Amino acid sequence: MAGANSLYARDASAIAGLQKLRFFPLALESGAGAYVVDDEGRRLLDLSAAWGAASLGYGHPAIVEAVCHAVSAPAGASILSATHRGAVELAEAILVTLPELPDHCVWFGHSGSDANETAFRAIAAATGRRRVIAFRGAYHGGTAGSMAISGHAVQSHAARAEGLTLISYPNPYHGEDGEAVLAGLAQQFETTLPPQEVGALFIEPIQSDGGFIVPPPGFLKRLVEMCRAHGILIVSDEVKVGLARTGLMHCFRHEGFTPDFVCLGKGLGGGMAISALVGPRAIMNHATAFAMQTLHGNPVSVAAATAVLKTIEDEKLAGNASTVGRFLLDGLTALKSRHRMVGDVRGRGLAIGIELLTEDPAGRRAAKTVFRAWELGLVLYYVGINSNVLELTPPLILTEAQASDAIAILDRAIADVEQGLVSDDAIRDFAGW
Helix, strand or coil: CCCCCCHHHHHHHHCCHHHCCCCCCCCEEEEEECEEEECCCCEEEECCHHHHCCCCCECCHHHHHHHHHHHHCCCCCCCCCCCCHHHHHHHHHHHHCCCCCCCEEEEEECCHHHHHHHHHHHHHHHHCCCEEEEECCCCCCCCHHHHCCCCCHHHCCCCCCCCEEEECCCCHHHCCCCHHHHHHHHHHHHCCCCHHHEEEEEECCCECCCCCECCCCCHHHHHHHHHHCCCCEEEEECCCCCCCCCCCCCHHHHHCCCCCEEEECHHHHECECCEEEEEEHHHHCCCCCCCCCCCCCCHHHHHHHHHHHHHHHHCCHHHHHHHHHHHHHHHHHHHHHCCCCEEEEEEECCEEEEEECCCCCCCCHHHHHHHHHHHHCEECEEECCCCCEEEECCCCCCCHHHHHHHHHHHHHHHHHHHCCCCCCHHHCCCCCC
């Protein structure tokens, strides 16, 4: 545990708690590939990749070269009042990955939060339809506008959009096929929710922070068709699960629908702050000076994102996510037969959730599991409305050998929790979700 003069203790004194989501006293000095190194020199395998942001791992040569070049001779610091070659070429490269959206353009931001907020604001302004549909459990960001259209319990302090309607995200593990959700929304369209007043449906093609839920087959496609029939625009929030993570470049392709908007973030910058919103020109060009911050599209973040997209293609990382992800999913699924507290293992590619059974009179199982895994040299966190789903979003460069090591550590961590070897006191200072 961190001492009184440790880096983690200094963090507690100097950095505000408002921006912290902590699960164990992790204090980092460096990283390389799929590993991070803490202030005591311990090398830990990172199955979180900083919530998916470190898509290429740490210190990837392509990002290092691109960022160093951009810093050495930056083309300004923004696209607010002047464009630069890097931003134009990155926008063009993003559009190439979305041939099914031919008359679209790109807006650049700092995070998935501001991309989702901009989609919400722009759709309402351009269409005059200010109601929006989203899912319970959805986490679309941490800005006022993105929290306003979210449905996660951790944001109960935030004001919701006046026209927000939340519907349930069906979990097949709980026997939910989505039929009740579709029927309920159809009834709302006929009664309390005039569909002509709804501007957008916000979708996570895998609901991440709400529990890493893979939707029932066909559910999202049918939901999209229902909304499209009323002119409701579809926003696919791919911030955590997009850009090759699920084995396809864009996650919505697994579900057989084409959105009107795609929100990208986290892994787009490979650890640098950048997001992108892709949407129809008629809405994206509805107004100028509408959604802008000075450092949007800065050349350093743009260079990193360009390197990420090129590396995903050059190193065939979507294929790696599919292959290594299947190996990892199979290995983790095998844990169910050995551990009574493992309820479900689900996911696509390198986007995997492990739902733990919540019947736990002795304490918080997920919190204890990630804490014990950290002690054993593995970094991962948990999510879910009930804080009981372990989330795995490792770097896209993860190897099968590293996946095998991770399975072994998780096997031991879960066993230790089941045997009562992790005390309540160990996790007392870590609120998590």
